[in-house]
Amino acid sequence: MRPLPSRPAVHAVHRRTSPAPPSIGGLGQHGRVTFGRTTTPVVCRSVASPAANQGAKAVERPWKLSDARLVLEDGSVWNAKSFGASGTQVGEVVFNTSLTGYQEILTDPSYAGQFVLMTNPHIGNTGVNSGDEESIKCFLGGLIIRNLSICTSNWRCTETLDEYLRKRNIMGIYDVDTRAITRRLREDGSLIGVLSTDQSLKDEELLEMAKNWKIVGVDLISDVTCDAPYEWVDKTGSGWEFNDNQSSETFHVVVYDFGVKHNILRRLASYGCKITVVPASWPASDVLNLKPDGVLFSNGPGDPAAVPYAVKTVQEIVGKVPVFGICMGHQLIGQALGGKTFKMKFGHHGGNHPVRDNRTGRVDISAQNHNYAVDPESLPEGVQVTHINLNDQSCAGLVFPKMKLMSLQYHPESSPGPHDSDLAFGEFVELMKNNRL
Ligand SMILES: NC(=O)CC[C@H](N)C(=O)O
Numbered sequence: 001m002r003p004l005p006s007r008p009a010v011h012a013v014h015r016r017t018s019p020a021p022p023s024i025g026g027l028g029q030h031g032r033v034t035f036g037r038t039t040t041p042v043v044c045r046s047v048a049s050p051a052a053n054q055g056a057k058a059v060e061r062p063w064k065l066s067d068a069r070l071v072l073e074d075g076s077v078w079n080a081k082s083f084g085a086s087g088t089q090v091g092e093v094v095f096n097t098s099l100t101g102y103q104e105i106l107t108d109p110s111y112a113g114q115f116v117l118m119t120n121p122h123i124g125n126t127g128v129n130s131g132d133e134e135s136i137k138c139f140l141g142g143l144i145i146r147n148l149s150i151c152t153s154n155w156r157c158t159e160t161l162d163e164y165l166r167k168r169n170i171m172g173i174y175d176v177d178t179r180a181i182t183r184r185l186r187e188d189g190s191l192i193g194v195l196s197t198d199q200s201l202k203d204e205e206l207l208e209m210a211k212n213w214k215i216v217g218v219d220l221i222s223d224v225t226c227d228a229p230y231e232w233v234d235k236t237g238s239g240w241e242f243n244d245n246q247s248s249e250t251f252h253v254v255v256y257d258f259g260v261k262h263n264i265l266r267r268l269a270s271y272g273c274k275i276t277v278v279p280a281s282w283p284a285s286d287v288l289n290l291k292p293d294g295v296l297f298s299n300g301p302g303d304p305a306a307v308p309y310a311v312k313t314v315q316e317i318v319g320k321v322p323v324f325g326i327c328m329g330h331q332l333i334g335q336a337l338g339g340k341t342f343k344m345k346f347g348h349h350g351g352n353h354p355v356r357d358n359r360t361g362r363v364d365i366s367a368q369n370h371n372y373a374v375d376p377e378s379l380p381e382g383v384q385v386t387h388i389n390l391n392d393q394s395c396a397g398l399v400f401p402k403m404k405l406m407s408l409q410y411h412p413e414s415s416p417g418p419h420d421s422d423l424a425f426g427e428f429v430e431l432m433k434n435n436r437l
Contacts, residue, residue, distance in 0.1 A: 044078040044180070047071065047203040067199075068173045070115075070144065070181075071206035073192045078181065080173035083148055084165025086197040088206070090213045091115045091141025093193045094371065095182045097350030101416020102143075102161070103132040106170070109224040109259030110327065110369050111140035112301035113215050115193060116349070117178050117185075118145050124161040127152030131237075134261040134415060138168045139224050139301065142195050144181070148174040171195050189345040190371060216343060220302030221310065221328070224259040225280040232265040232275040242419055247272040251293035251432045254278055258300025258310065258328045263415035268296070271425045281309060284316035293432040294322040297329025299411065304331035304341045304372055311335045318403050322431040324424075325407030327370055330398065333407045334374035337383060337400065344394070347371035348410075351417035354390040355410060357397070363390065366410040367417025373409060374398070404435055 068082040072093065095117045096105055102123050105116055123145040143165065152160050165172050173195060185191060192213050194206040232255075235241075253273045255265065258280050268275055278287060280300070287295060295317050304311075314336035317323060325333040331341045348368035355366045368389075376385045376395040387397025387408065396409045411417060412424035 044076045044177070047075045047077055047207050049077075066175070068171075068195060068197045069203070069206065070173060070176065071194045071196070071203055071210055072181075072184075073207070073210040074184075074188065075207060076184070077203050077206075078176050080144075080176035082171065082173055082197045083162045084143065084172035085169045087169075087171060088194060088196040088198050088201060088209075089115075089141050089171050090192065090194045090209050092215045092371075093117055093144065093181065093185060093191050094347055094349050095119050095178075095185055096369075097352055098367070098416055099351070101132075101351065103128045103164075104134045104261075104263075104416045105369075106138045106140060106143065106165075107132075107134040108261055108299075108369060109135045109139045110261075110299050110301045112220045112224050112259065113218070114140055114301075115142045115144055115195065116140055117181055118143070119178060119182055119350075121146035121178065122149060123147070123174075124149035125152060126154040127157030128159050128161060128164045129154070129156035130158060131156065134263060135224075135259070138165070138170045139259070140170065142171040142173070144176060144178060144195075145172065145174045146176065146178040148172075171197070185346050190347065216303050217306045218302055219306045221258045221280045221300045221307055224301060226257045226277060227279065229276060229278045229282065232277055233269060234262075234266055235270040236263075236266045241270065243270070243422055246270060246426075247429045247433070249433065250274055251429060252276070252290070253294045253296055253432075254287045254290060254292040255296045255298055256280060256282070256287075256310075256313070256329070258298045258307075258332075260298035260300075261411070261413060261415060263413040264296070264298060264326060267413045267422065267425050271429050273429070280307075282313075284313045287317065288320055292321055293436065294324065294428060296428070297323065297325040297332055297407075299326050299369075300328035302328075303343070304328060304335055307332070318405055322404040322428070322435050323406075324428040324431075325405075326413075327409060327411060330407035330409050331370075331372055331374055333398070333405065334379065338378070338380055339383075340375045340378040341372045342375055344371055344373055348389065348391070348394075351414070353410065355396045355421070356388050356390055357386060358388060359386055364420035365418045366396075366412075366421050367414040368410040370409060404431055406431060 066079040068080045070078040093115045192210045255277045314332045351367045353368045383400045389396045412421035
């Protein structure tokens with residue numbers, strides 16, 4: 001790996017030691033293969049065809065050559081350059097359309113088992129900082145980007161993205177045609193892939209790994225949840241707070257940690273809640289014994305149908321105290337009510353999804369990250385679909401007044417993303433307040 005120069009802590013411009021690769025538009029190092037079903041030249045090859053870089057190693061070049069491959073389960077091989085950790089890693093490739101917030105995305109536990117491909121072609125320019133972490137570590141499989149910024153410049157920056165990923169043992173690749181991969185995922189749906197910097201592994205071996213790996217039906221929550229209950233007190237920092245309409249009353253909220261993002265906890269704390277976080281497998285009876293004002297079921301990775309223990313817990317709590325489900329929490333509530341969840345073609349990942357609140361007609365631009373959704377037709381009578389994703393009309397939110405229940409398929413805490421839906425935390429506080437009366 002490239003050694004990096006030592007650098008001051010902030011206001012720093014970090015330069016990587018290798019000169020900038022001729023990245024944008026530089027297709028010269030890639031094979032150009034025309035696939036049967038499209039006439040567009042794509043910058044990848046199929047497993048059977050030789051690597052475009054073969055023989056190039058003998059020539060001294062002032063820029064880094066492709067040293068990594070992404071092999072997708074459809075047999076396509078994408079040459080790329082590595083950053084962060086090296087090795088071999090398997091995961092499901094999803095694309096994220098957020099323009100900013102790569103650090104929050106990297107630390108969102110809901111990406112466990114997935115490679116995040118950023119459609120924004122320029123990543124890394126603000127580096128990383130200690131304040132933008134959404135969990136204690138990166139759980140995702142790896143990061144796929146078009147162009148890695150050659151320098152970082154931001155007053156909060158403490159580290160480059162390359163250093164950060166390397167320390168956390170997360171693989172990254174750049175100089176790969178992210179637009180072509182995104183188009184493929186949009187056409188064919190999410191694909192399993194293998195990232196590798198290991199030249200001793202043949203394309204065929206990586207393809208086998210991709211084909212033999214499964215994410216559907218796997219419990220990923222148990223890998224990301226906390227080990228023991230804890231109290232959370234941090235609010236949104238005063239410099240970042242944007243909403244002063246918060247409750248003067250205090251409500252005790254128990255949060256089920258299915259992979260909770262810290263900004264959910266910060267927003268609840270800012271709304272005046274006292275917060276106890278419990279592990280995913282914590283018994284419902286112990287939670288109810290705490291006599292909380294409300295329970296929040298958090299976001300989390302993977303297939304909601306693969307965690308029946310969590311569905312059972314939700315069933316035991318719903319109807320007894322006000323509840324709020326976010327993303328995975330929303331899907332588990334859907335299942336707990338007897339509804340069905342299904343896997344979407346390529347999911348929703350980004351900070352620019354329009355969502356309409358059917359009760360008011362208000363449209364929010366929302367942050368989203370999910371591959372599964374609740375089938376509204378499968379829900380029992382009395383459950384109302386409150387929110388619709390306007391891109392594909394899928395179910396984005398529910399209420400069940402009889403059960404004092406509300407849930408959203410997207411992320412009112414954003415981080416990253418627009419703050420439009422922050423009001424949902426206020427709605428949850430109202431639900432708890434009305435339950436006290
Ligand atoms: N952000 C989340 O909670 C993701 C929910 C679920 N894992 C999905 O992909 O649909």
